Amino acid sequence: MPRIEYPAGSGGGGGGTPAAPPNSVQFNNGGAFGGSNLLIWNGSTLVFPTSQTGIASKTFADTGYAVAATVETVFWDCSGGNCASSLPTAIGAGGRTITVKRTDTSANTLTITAAAGNVEAGASYIVAGGGGRISVSFRSDNANWWIV
Numbered sequence: 001m002p003r004i005e006y007p008a009g010s011g012g013g014g015g016g017t018p019a020a021p022p023n024s025v026q027f028n029n030g031g032a033f034g035g036s037n038l039l040i041w042n043g044s045t046l047v048f049p050t051s052q053t054g055i056a057s058k059t060f061a062d063t064g065y066a067v068a069a070t071v072e073t074v075f076w077d078c079s080g081g082n083c084a085s086s087l088p089t090a091i092g093a094g095g096r097t098i099t100v101k102r103t104d105t106s107a108n109t110l111t112i113t114a115a116a117g118n119v120e121a122g123a124s125y126i127v128a129g130g131g132g133r134i135s136v137s138f139r140s141d142n143a144n145w146w147i148v
Contacts, residue, residue, distance in 0.1 A: 058085070060108075066115065067098055078129060079104040082111070087138060087145050089116035094142030101135040102127055112136075117144040 027034045054072035058065050060080030067074060067087050076083055087098055102110060110127040112119055119125040119138065125147070127134055138145040 057103075058083070072097070073099045073101065075101050075103050076110050076127075077104045078102065078108040078110050079106040080108075082108045084111045084113070087112060087114045087119065090114055090118075090140040090143055090145050091116050092142065093140040095140065097137055097139045097148065098145075099135060099137045100127060102129070102133050105129075105131070105133065112138070114145050119145045120147050 054070055055075065056065070056068070056071045056073070057075045057077075059077045060083055063081070063083045063085075065074070065085045067085065069088060074085065076085070085100070100110070100112060107130040109129050111124050112127065113124045117140075121144070125136070125138075127136055137148050139148045140146075
């Protein structure tokens with residue numbers, strides 16, 4: 001991808017009221033301020049805020065967390081103890097994929113169950129601890145959750 005650089009003083013600049021919260025991306029929207037709080041500048045990097053990207057971050061204190069309908073990825077830190085989480089019902093969710101990612105390397109386990117249907121042909125699936133930061137994706141076939 002080509003890199004685009006703008007020399008100092010080459011932009012139009014201007015004044016007005018920003019169109020999004022502080023640190024959000026601002027842009028020229030047909031001569032007026034445009035903005036999006038879906039991409040934020042944290043001082044060194046552009047990041048997606050977790051509340052708006054289908055991402056949830058959970059710890060041992062959140063054990064028992066039921067994955068919400070808007071969540072696509074769940075990051076789990078189980079360093080505080082064994083954790084448990086439940087996927088939503090697979091029935092009516094055909095084609096939906098949910099990824100579960102361990103962010104710790106502790107020996108604790110993460111047990112995944114489903115609100116309805118099975119997980120990989122069983123009542124639950126255990127994301128074992130003690131290894132690397134394991135990632136598992138589950139996909140609904142409209143009846144059960146399967147590892148893909």
